[in-house]
Structures are given as structure tokens and as C-alpha cells.
Amino acid sequence: MGQLSQVVLDGIVLGGFYALVAQGLSLVFGVMGVLNLAHGECVLIGAYLAWTAQHYLGVDPLIALPVIMALGFGFGWVLCRTLVIRVVERPPLMSLLLTFGIGAVAQGVLLKLFSSTPRVTTTGYSADVVSIFGLTIPTPRAFMLLGAVVILVLTWALLNRTRVGRSIQAAAQNKAAARVVGIDIAAVYAIAFGIGIALVFAGGTLLGSAQGFYPFLGPLLTMKAFAIVVLGGVGRMTGTVLAAMVVGLIETLLASYVPSVGTGLGIAAAFILVVVVLVVRPNGISGGKQVTAGV
Amino acid sequence: MSSGTPTVSTPGAPPPQKAAQRLSAAPVRALAASRLADPRLRAGLFAAGLAALLVTPLFGLNNSALLLFSTVFMWIGLTSSWNIISGFTGYVDFGHGVFFGIGGYTAGLLVTHLEMPFWYTVPFAPVFGFVFALVVGYPLLRLRGVYFSIAMLGAFMAMRELALVFRDFTGGSGGIIFEAVIDRTLFYYVFLGVAVIVVLGTVWLRRSQLGSSMLAVRENEIGAEARGINTTMVKLTAFCVAGSITALIGSLWAYQTAFIDPAIMFRDVLLINLALMVTLGGLGTVWGPALGATVFILLRETLWETEGEDFLVFFGVALIVVVLTLPKGIAGSLADRVHLARARRAGKEESR
Amino acid sequence: MPISEPEAEVRRDEPGQRPLLEVRGLRAGYRGVDILHGVDLTVGQGEIVCVVGPNGSGKSTVFKALYGLIDVREGSVLLDGEDITDYGPQRLLTTGIALVPQQPAIFPSMTVHENIELGMYLERDRGKIRGRVAEVFDLFPKLAARRSQQAGTLSGGERRALEIGRSLMLRPRLVLMDEPSVGLSPVLVREVFEQLRELRDAAGLTFLMIEQNAKSGLELSDRGYVIERGRVTYSGAGSELLGDDEVRRTFLGVGKDD
Ligand SMILES: Nc1ncnc2c1ncn2[C@@H]1O[C@H](COP(=O)(O)OP(=O)(O)OP(=O)(O)O)[C@@H](O)[C@H]1O
Ligand SMILES: [Mg+2]
Numbered sequence: 001m002g003q004l005s006q007v008v009l010d011g012i013v014l015g016g017f018y019a020l021v022a023q024g025l026s027l028v029f030g031v032m033g034v035l036n037l038a039h040g041e042c043v044l045i046g047a048y049l050a051w052t053a054q055h056y057l058g059v060d061p062l063i064a065l066p067v068i069m070a071l072g073f074g075f076g077w078v079l080c081r082t083l084v085i086r087v088v089e090r091p092p093l094m095s096l097l098l099t100f101g102i103g104a105v106a107q108g109v110l111l112k113l114f115s116s117t118p119r120v121t122t123t124g125y126s127a128d129v130v131s132i133f134g135l136t137i138p139t140p141r142a143f144m145l146l147g148a149v150v151i152l153v154l155t156w157a158l159l160n161r162t163r164v165g166r167s168i169q170a171a172a173q174n175k176a177a178a179r180v181v182g183i184d185i186a187a188v189y190a191i192a193f194g195i196g197i198a199l200v201f202a203g204g205t206l207l208g209s210a211q212g213f214y215p216f217l218g219p220l221l222t223m224k225a226f227a228i229v230v231l232g233g234v235g236r237m238t239g240t241v242l243a244a245m246v247v248g249l250i251e252t253l254l255a256s257y258v259p260s261v262g263t264g265l266g267i268a269a270a271f272i273l274v275v276v277v278l279v280v281r282p283n284g285i286s287g288g289k290q291v292t293a294g295v
Numbered sequence: 296m297s298s299g300t301p302t303v304s305t306p307g308a309p310p311p312q313k314a315a316q317r318l319s320a321a322p323v324r325a326l327a328a329s330r331l332a333d334p335r336l337r338a339g340l341f342a343a344g345l346a347a348l349l350v351t352p353l354f355g356l357n358n359s360a361l362l363l364f365s366t367v368f369m370w371i372g373l374t375s376s377w378n379i380i381s382g383f384t385g386y387v388d389f390g391h392g393v394f395f396g397i398g399g400y401t402a403g404l405l406v407t408h409l410e411m412p413f414w415y416t417v418p419f420a421p422v423f424g425f426v427f428a429l430v431v432g433y434p435l436l437r438l439r440g441v442y443f444s445i446a447m448l449g450a451f452m453a454m455r456e457l458a459l460v461f462r463d464f465t466g467g468s469g470g471i472i473f474e475a476v477i478d479r480t481l482f483y484y485v486f487l488g489v490a491v492i493v494v495l496g497t498v499w500l501r502r503s504q505l506g507s508s509m510l511a512v513r514e515n516e517i518g519a520e521a522r523g524i525n526t527t528m529v530k531l532t533a534f535c536v537a538g539s540i541t542a543l544i545g546s547l548w549a550y551q552t553a554f555i556d557p558a559i560m561f562r563d564v565l566l567i568n569l570a571l572m573v574t575l576g577g578l579g580t581v582w583g584p585a586l587g588a589t590v591f592i593l594l595r596e597t598l599w600e601t602e603g604e605d606f607l608v609f610f611g612v613a614l615i616v617v618v619l620t621l622p623k624g625i626a627g628s629l630a631d632r633v634h635l636a637r638a639r640r641a642g643k644e645e646s647r
Numbered sequence: 648m649p650i651s652e653p654e655a656e657v658r659r660d661e662p663g664q665r666p667l668l669e670v671r672g673l674r675a676g677y678r679g680v681d682i683l684h685g686v687d688l689t690v691g692q693g694e695i696v697c698v699v700g701p702n703g704s705g706k707s708t709v710f711k712a713l714y715g716l717i718d719v720r721e722g723s724v725l726l727d728g729e730d731i732t733d734y735g736p737q738r739l740l741t742t743g744i745a746l747v748p749q750q751p752a753i754f755p756s757m758t759v760h761e762n763i764e765l766g767m768y769l770e771r772d773r774g775k776i777r778g779r780v781a782e783v784f785d786l787f788p789k790l791a792a793r794r795s796q797q798a799g800t801l802s803g804g805e806r807r808a809l810e811i812g813r814s815l816m817l818r819p820r821l822v823l824m825d826e827p828s829v830g831l832s833p834v835l836v837r838e839v840f841e842q843l844r845e846l847r848d849a850a851g852l853t854f855l856m857i858e859q860n861a862k863s864g865l866e867l868s869d870r871g872y873v874i875e876r877g878r879v880t881y882s883g884a885g886s887e888l889l890g891d892d893e894v895r896r897t898f899l900g901v902g903k904d905d
Binding site for chain 1: 381385387389431434435437438440441442444445446448449450452453454456457459460563566567570574578603604605606607608609610611612613614615617618619622
């Protein structure tokens with residue numbers, strides 16, 4: 001029993017990170033209809049930024065976090081204005097190929113700059129643990145959960161309580177109507193993409209001090225984020241968070257109870273879950289936009 | 296004029312001299328392209344090219360040239376089969392490499408566990424590819440375009456994980472070693488045969504009822520369904536055919552390489568290569584995939600030795616540039632020219 | 648016969664009424680093709696003007712070009728003398744033109760109230776927005792009753808009312824309406840049209856609308872235009888167009904029915 005609750009806690013911590021990453025994907029996908037295949041690579045760029053800040057400048061990742069998020073917003077904004085905007089209203093294949101290409105470039109550049117050796121952002125508290133109710137979490141993981149929760153709450157507030165958020169939601173629901181009421185769609189796209197990348201840069205920053213990362217991790221993260229978005233239903237923030245928790249829990253449960261195969265089966269488990277959910281509930285566990293062809 | 300009657304003005308016909316202007320401006324290149332559209336000429340070119348390729352090895356090509364050719368043929372087979380699901384039905388399969396891996400592992404596992412001679416295993420690869428396509432395709436092809444694409448990417452990564460994790464069965468990351476066959480000429484002809492069959496099959500498919508149904512699914516799935524096309528059947532057929540061909544190629548490639556492991560049979564680069572070649576050549580066209588594969592492999596072989604970081608950056612950039620500047624690919628843009636030229640010729644006839 | 652003549656005629660008919668909207672030689676289209684080959688239109692202050700024509704003749708394209716959703720390739724658009732040819736939706740809204748498009752234009756997961764509020768997206772003063780929302784709800788009491796219902800669950804007629812109500816939020820001088828009656832039953836069509844007339848009479852609004860249902864559209868309107876293959880082919884007072892045999896036969900399908 002004691003062990004199970006520990007595993008559940010670990011799963012929730014992991015789920016918090018996944019929620020952050022998946023929310024970024026979901027936002028961009030929901031608003032622009034662009035599935036960003038470079039998403040995982042963007043998480044890694046965030047992680048490497050934090051690692052660089054710590055390694056060369058001695059700045060703690062938590063202090064660098066706001067700056068890295070701002071960089072993420074800028075990066076996403078520029079990426080959208082220069083490249084992604086050209087494929088938004090074209091067949092989905094175009095945006096898949098484009099972001100796939102961006103991902104390949106990012107992976108190549110990360111490999112060149114940082115090699116394929118796994119890195120961890122080590123801080124003064126890397127080896128510390130926090131205990132609650134007799135359970136322990138490594139301090140960096142506690143920060144990961146805390147950071148994810150804070151950022152997600154702020155994101156929720158931004159999307160639901162501000163004028164910018166209102167315009168993003170309007171564009172997601174009906175682009176033609178949004179144009180008609182005077183919303184600048186291109187600007188909304190750039191902002192949404194910027195926010196999405198800021199979220200994953202934050203995710204990467206938090207992940208980087210909690211566990212090792214390397215350039216080839218990108219597609220894996222993209223896949224998991226996608227699985228979560230589908231599970232949770234596109235454009236449903238609560239659904240995304242819930243699904244992220246489910247995926248995090250499955251992963252830690254597998255890893256601790258079926259250790260021989262469990263650690264290597266993250267994607268396989270998530271994938272099977274996605275297939276099952278899609279067959280049973282085509283709109284994800286919490287409803288949301290329909291994902292099937294409708295025939 | 297009294298306000299009692301509404302005014303009438305007839306919509307004027309376009310001034311005739313404008314059409315004449317357009318005619319004289321028809322570019323020579325478009326006319327050349329339109330000549331290539333003549334089916335007899337194309338069949339002739341194809342036969343001549345094929346004959347040349349059949350006799351080429353007799354003139355003592357060295358091994359690396361043979362390997363280069365068979366690589367081109369292999370990719371023609373892969374791109375053309377990928378094109379059937381991704382180009383014709385519009386369900387872009389971003390995890391198509393899974394079939395390549397399944398083919399390789401079918402051969403590898405039958406050889407190691409049942410001690411079958413390799414050539415006996417060859418028919419099993421497409422069969423397993425077909426079955427996997429059926430089992431996975433049935434639920435996943437219900438998904439809308441983008442979702443299908445990335446769900447297949449998931450299937451691909453999941454199978455790689457399985458191949459790694461069940462190491463007692465698959466050899467895990469240690470892989471499987473075959474008895475090596477170094478007969479490059481043999482593989483030249485094997486892959487040439489596969490490429491020819493797939494390309495001719497595509498030509499046939501494009502003209503068949505089934506092919507038209509696939510295009511109908513791509514253009515408007517709900518409309519196709521309404522017109523009585525069994526879209527599920529059409530999509531599954533395309534997917535299973537593409538999957539089994541790719542599995543066959545995977546098994547042949549595994550044998551040629553004489554070694555398989557999850558990292559090479561299920562490699563990410565396969566996806567980027569497929570996507571780039573077909574986009575370059577023209578997704579959904581008949582000849583585009585073959586064209587793209589040829590151009591791409593020849594370019595790659597002359598420019599790059601390995602598929603390392605520089606390769607990733609270069610081809611990522613290439614993909615971005617192709618998507619932004621040549622979204623219809625070489626064949627697609629050529630076909631547009633042909634249509635334009637035809638329209639112009641038709642206009643000329645009409646104006647006489 | 649030059650089309651500008653009857654326009655001048657109309658203005659002479661009603662002296663003192665200057666045109667609010669003047670469209671001259673409008674040429675526009677999509678990727679490579681021209682759909683409109685020089686369209687001329689005028690709408691006088693306080694008028695209801697109706698555009699009719701067969702499917703695909705370019706009626707909606709006129710609106711898209713006016714509203715800056717597609718580029719104007721030639722010609723000019725003046726609103727009260729101001730050249731608005733190249734204005735985008737934002738500038739047009741602040742200049743006083745609103746559009747109710749042909750396609751559904753509600754935000755389905757937002758409430759009716761939130762939808763209405765978004766009609767004043769360009770206004771940042773929350774107090775002002777609140778006041779206008781109240782005004783619109785006064786005009787459309789049926790909407791007011793459903794203010795916290797999700798817009799996606801509204802009936803077809805309620806949606807149209809919502810779109811029209813929302814388009815009034817910025818107090819436009821001119822409302823462009825693309826087929827306000829689409830998908831509505833004859834009874835509801837009459838209801839919507841009566842509402843438009845009331846709005847015109849009460850608030851001095853000017854309407855330029857497109858109607859598939861040419862008969863009721865022209866009956867309601869002061870004047871009408873017929874657009875065919877990207878050109879204006881008939882124009883005149885609504886009742887005259889309705890009375891014209893050729894127009895009736897060709898565009899209203901009346902000859903067949905009665
Ligand atoms: N986005 C577009 N791209 C290309 N062609 C278009 C586009 N929108 C409309 N068209 C074409 O322009 C022509 C005019 O369309 P438009 O929507 O203006 O017709 P309409 O008169 O409003 O017809 P309806 O009464 O059916 O609404 C049609 O032939 C249509 O196919
Ligand atoms: Mg229309």
C-alpha cells in the first residue's frame with residue numbers, strides 16, 4: 001500500500017509535466033489546426049536553454065524560467081509569422097511536413113551543439129528530497145509539479161479571463177466569425193503559437209533538472225503529448241490535464257510493477273490506450289471536437 | 296428614362312483580342328511538357344528505360360553502382376506504395392516505416408526461430424504486413440486526416456519499443472544476423488522487379504474504379520460515402536496494399552543488409568525520406584514518387600555519406616523549402632503545365 | 648445600356664439623399680480567376696437594398712471584396728465619401744460597416760451573452776460594452792431570454808438573430824447581410840425581415856443584403872440589383888424588379904410556379 005501511494009504520487013508528478021507539454025500542443029492544434037511535429041524538439045530546446053544557463057552562467061533553472069518562457073514565446077511567434085502561417089489554411093499534410101522538417105532541423109542542431117550524451121541540469125538541490133505524508137519526491141520533481149500547476153493555472157486565466165484569451169478562443173471556434181468581429185487572425189495564430197512554445201519551453205526547463213534528456217527524445221515527447229491531447233479531447237484543458245495524469249500514472253505503474261518491460265513501453269501503452277479510447281469514445285474522454293471522419 | 300422599367304445590360308463577352316494575346320504568350324516549356332503527356336510516348340519511354348536497366352548489369356557495373364541502383368529501385372517501391380495510402384486516399388501515413396520493420400522482422404524471426412531458408416520467408420512478410428495493416432487500420436482509419444497521421448507515428452514507435460523490449464524473442468537491441476548474401480546483381484534485379492511492379496500497379500490503379508474511389512475519398516469522404524462508395528473498404532484496401540508491399544521490401548532489404556535491429560528496421564529517417572521524396576516528386580501523382588525517389592537518392596549519394604546531424608539539418612531545411620515553394624512537387628507542377636497547355640490548345644481550336 | 652444612368656436616376660428621384668455606399672467598377676476574385684467584372688452599386692442613407700441572382704453569380708464575393716476579406720483588383724468603394732477600398736475588417740468596423748456572413752458565424756461553445764459581447768471586440772471600455780449589450784438585448788428580447796445558453800444549442804432562427812444582433816454592437820452605419828433568411832422557415836423569414844425594417848425605421852440603419860429568396864427580399868427592399876456572372880444586369884426599385892416579366896421568369900422562378 002505504501003508503495004502504491006508512492007507510485008501514484010510519482011505518476012501525478014509526471015502527469016503534471018505531461019499536462020504542460022500537451023496543453024501547448026492542444027492550444028496550437030485547437031486554434032490553428034496545425035499539429036506541430038516539432039513539439040518534442042521544442043521541449044528539448046527549453047531543456048537545453050536551462051542547462052546552458054545553469055552550466056555556463058550559473059543561473060538556477062527556476063530563476064531562468066520566466067526568461068526562457070519569454071524566449072519561447074518569441075521563438076514561437078517568429079516561427080509562426082515566418083513559416084507556419086504559410087501552411088495554416090492549406091491541407092493538413094503541408095503543416096505536418098513543415099513541422100516535421102522544423103523538428104529535423106532542431107534535432108540536428110541540438111545534436112551538433114550538445115551531442116547525443118544525456119544531460120541533466122544539476123542544481124544545489126538536485127539531490128534533495130521533499131517528504132509529504134511519509135512519501136518522498138526529489139526536490140527537482142517537486143518543483144516540476146509545482147511549476148506545472150502554477151503555469152497551467154496562469155494559462156487557464158489567460159485563456160478565460162483576458163481579452164487576448166477571448167480572441168484565441170473565438171478563433172478556435174469559428175475563424176470566419178472571428179474575422180467578421182474584427183479579430184486579427186494572423187496575430188491570434190502567432191500569439192497562440194507563441195504561448196504554446198512558451199509552455200513547452202517551461203516544460204523542458206522543469207524536466208531538465210528532474211531527469212536526463214538528449215536530442216532523440218523529441219519524437220517520443222511529441223507522441224505522448226499527442227496521445228494525451230487525443231485522450232483528453234482537443235481544446236479541453238481539464239480533459240488534457242486528466243489525460244496527462246492517466247498517462248503519467250500508467251507509465252509509473254508499468255515501470256514499477258512490470259519492471260522488465262514496463263520502462264520501455266511508454267509509447268506502446270499510450271498508443272494502445274489511444275486506440276482503445278478512439279474506438280470507444282471518438283471524442284476523447286471528456287468530449288470535445290470530433291476526431292473521426294464523421295462517416 | 297422613366298423609373299418605371301428596370302434597366303437591362305447584357306453581360307458582355309470578353310474582348311476577342313485578349314484570347315489571342317494569351318495564346319501567343321504560351322510558353323514553349325508547357326508545350327514540351329504536354330508532349331510528354333502523350334501516353335504512347337510515355338509507354339515507349341518506359342519500355343526503353345526498362346530494357347536499358349535490364350541489360351545494364353551485363354556491362355559489368357561495380358558493386359557500389361549496383362547498390363546505388365538497387366537503393367533507387369527500393370525507394371521507388373517504398374515511395375510508390377506509400378503514395379497509395381497517403382497520396383491517393385489522402386490519409387497520410389506518418390508511421391509507414393512500421394511495415395518496413397515488420398517485414399524485416401518477419402524474415403528475421405522465421406529464419407532464426409524456425410530455421411527457414413530466407414527465400415521461403417519472403418511470402419510471409421507481405422502477409423504479416425497485410426494483417427497488421429488490417430488490425431491497426433480498421434480502428435485508425437476512422438480517424439480524420441491529421442489524427443490518423445500521428446496515430447500511425449505512434450504505432451510505429453510502439454512497435455519499435457516492442458521489438459526492443461521483448462528481447463528473448465526479437466534479440467532486442469542485439470539484433471538478428473542473417474547468413475550474408477553478397478550477390479549485388481541479384482538484389483539489383485529483385486528490387487528492379489519490385490519497383491516495376493509497384494509503379495505499373497500504380498498506373499493501373501490510378502485508372503481503375505478502385506483508384507477513382509480512393510481519389511474520391513481524398514477529395515470529399517462524406518460525399519464519396521453518400522455516392523455509395525464503401526469508404527472504409529477503399530481506405531483499408533489502400534492501406535493493406537501499401538503496407539504489404541512495404542513489408543515485402545523491408546524483408547528483402549533486411550536480407551540484403553544481413554543484419555537487423557530495432558534501430559535500423561524502425562528508423563525515423565525512413566519517415567523523413569519518404570515524406571521528402573514524395574513531396575518533391577508530387578504526392579498523389581502516379582510518377583511523382585518514383586521521380587522524387589530517384590532525384591533524392593542520387594542527390595543524397597553525391598552529397599552525403601551518412602545520415603548524421605548535418606543530414607538532418609540539410610534535409611529538414613530541404614523539406615521546409617519544398618513544402619513552401621513546390622507543394623505539388625515536380626510531377627504535380629508539370630501536370631499543371633500540361634493542363635494549362637491543353638486548355639490553351641483547346642482555346643485555340645475553339646477560336647478558329 | 649450603361650448601368651450608371653439609373654443610379655443617377657434614383658438619386659434624382661429622391662433629392663437630398665446622398666449615397667452612403669458607392670461601389671464603382673469593382674473587379675475581384677480568387678486565385679487567378681476574376682469573379683466580378685466591374686460591379687457598380689449605390690446604397691442611399693437609410694435604404695434597404697437587396698442583391699439577388701443565381702447561385703455562384705458572385706453575390707457573396709461582392710461582400711467579401713467590400714469587407715476586405717479578398718483583394719479588390721480594380722474599382723473603388725466609398726463610404727460617405729471616404730475611400731474605404733483597401734480597408735480590412737478592423738478598419739471597416741470602426742468606420743461603420745458590419746457584416747453578417749452567409750456561413751454560420753457564431754462561436755458555438757460560448758454563451759449568447761459572450762457572443763454578443765464579441766461584437767464589440769474592438770472596444771476596450773467594458774462599461775460601454777455592457778451598455779450596448781443591454782441595448783441589443785432590448786432589440787432582441789428572445790435572445791435576452793437565452794443569454795446564458797451556449798450559442799451552439801440555439802435554433803437556426805435564433806442563431807441568425809444572434810448574428811444580426813451582434814453586428815449591431817458597434818452601431819454601424821451600414822450592415823451587409825448575406826442571406827439573412829437562409830435556413831429559416833417562411834414564417835421566420837418574415838419575422839427577420841420585419842425586424843430589419845423596424846431597425847431601419849427606429850435606428851436609421853442602412854442595409855445592403857443578399858437574398859436567395861428573391862421575392863420576399865425584394866418586397867422588403869427599397870431597391871434591388873440583379874447580379875449575373877459577376878455583372879449587374881438589372882437594377883431598379885424592388886417592386887419594379889418584382890414586376891418585370893423577364894426578371895420574374897429568369898430569377899424568381901415565378902413564371903413556372905404561378
Ligand atoms: N474561396 C474561393 N475560392 C475560389 N473560388 C471561390 C471561392 N469562393 C467562391 N468561389 C467561386 O466564386 C463564384 C461566386 O461565388 P459566390 O459565393 O460569390 O456566389 P453567390 O452568388 O454568393 O452564390 P450563392 O447564392 O450560392 O451564395 C463561384 O463560382 C464560386 O465557386
Ligand atoms: Mg453567397
